Amino acid sequence: MQNGLNKFFDSVSPTAEQKQRMLSNILNHSGEEPRMKKVSKGMSMTVIFAAVILLFGGTALAAALGSFDWLIRRFDPVFGNLAVKVEAVSVDQDIRMEVIGARRYDNMAVIYLSLQDLSGENRITEDTGFRDGFSVKMDIPDGENSGMGMRRNMLYFDEETNTVYYEITIDSDWPIADPLELESFLIHFGTALYENEPIDIDLSSVTEAEAVPLGDSYIYGRDSSFDGVPKPAEILAPGFYAEMPHGNERQWISNVGLLDGYLHVQVNSLYGEFGPGSSPDIYLLSPEGERVDGYYVQMFADGEGRIFLNGERVSDDNIVYRYMDFVYPVDTAVLDNYSLYYSGSVTSGAVGSWKVSANTGDTGKQMRIWANTVPVEGILLEHLTLSPLGLSARGSYAGENDTGLEVVLLTPAGEINLGTHDGSWDNNKKTVNYNWNSKSPVDVSAVTGMKVNGVRIEMN
């Protein structure tokens, strides 16, 4: 199957003529797009409070007020008025996670949360987050899949205490459990960048190398600029040749050599949640200082060295190694004129268990629920819930589901555009779980109706 897929994807590449035409159009574009304007808001309570913090220090103030009151006063976050105090803490791997405040509304929630490194190693950075380790407990009917979306807005990074504060909004396919239970099994600390780092290999000493055959089935990631270069029949045999410039032991140069008259450079990466990026940028600099990119072939191996070509990689569960075999179209007789370089990144993080439960109170009066069936462009919206955080809907459809649904809320003060839906759908069961997140709290009591792709729905 893989070979056919690669042939297919290769076949949908642009022609050289198309690429040149598109590039010309891009470069001839004026490039003048509307810029975001900064809006002066005048001196708010937040500004005044920030000035107070400068005088007295944030940590001391937080201790005096309690973290919830401190955070709300300090940052005046968008959905801050909706949240209730939680101040519940979970610690693992010397990382302290505090859920400072939160509120759940049926399928949506807002959470104010901090992460602090207690180890003294200052592992928390402005880029720290949960990646895909984060989840909230949902009331999921038997036989249904879970689905969840999360938006994270960093409020503040305190270098002194190595703490980051976030406003997180959640939308889920099914009602969020009450009390709210949230957890993460990993925390991503940050990413170190490496730009144009020389790789300490003398290319003049590179010789013919041991190879392994590729067979018919392989992943082929080169672009059309290599159309004149024959596809390789074999790649380098994996081993250990040199360290990468980042020095991280989870990725190394596994071999360098000449095959069929071409220079091959092979990089091996250990699979895992953290470590060097899986797509390192390995390139040559010519004697004139020009960058020469290679194309690459990929293969995978399990812990016992069994090699899986990409088409045999039916899941990531048994994969331990990923090999990228780069091939460069340069004259191998003058390799001593070239230098090898690397650009890429290395992520760091911790795997553990951070879990907090919080009762966020009764929110029934701040929600409106419709159980009527509303048909919109072939989709039957069967259960709509409007809360201060936005709108969610469950429904069903017949045929194909490729219609974007845009929602506008109607109020006496004007329209509130919630944009196009997010969420998920199930092509087998023909069901949808959609949501529309508001950028600011919705006054639910003021909403008189809504338009879904122009179809007006009155609200009684």
Add this chain to the structure above:
Amino acid sequence: MEDSSSRDNAEISAIYTRHADTVYRIALMILKNTADAEDVTQTVFIKLMNAPTRFDGNEHVKAWLITVTRNACRDMAKSWWRSKRGDMDGVKESAYSPQDTDRDIWNRVMGLHEKYKLPVYLYYYEGYDTGEISRILKINHSTVRTRLRTARLKLRQLLEEDWNDAERA
């Protein structure tokens, strides 16, 4: 990579050389015609020229391009202009002329829903793992796995027989 609100032509050209194929393929898979795929490719790189985003290396640029391409395709798919553009099959053939045996593959792969096509492309062709796909497409990790599993079944049923025949020939 530097924080840039106006990347110069040399930088855009370098990024374009590396990633134009990826952007174009995704656009063509979603929109199913070459004219729209070209438009989206150009739109995405023009956005890149002025994007204030600070990129954390080549991997970040590529992930950004994939996300912006998908969004640009959705915008175009909704636009009035596209709906008036005419029969897409006619346009498709102007630049993509599959052989008779490949035409069937084209029809069947392109017939998959976008939610299957993109994970399949990113997993099998670009070599991303499911965690990376989850982050790029902003969908749950388990959802990515489920979609890949479903897509594999669909493709195996649809294509394996054809390809086995072709590869034996």
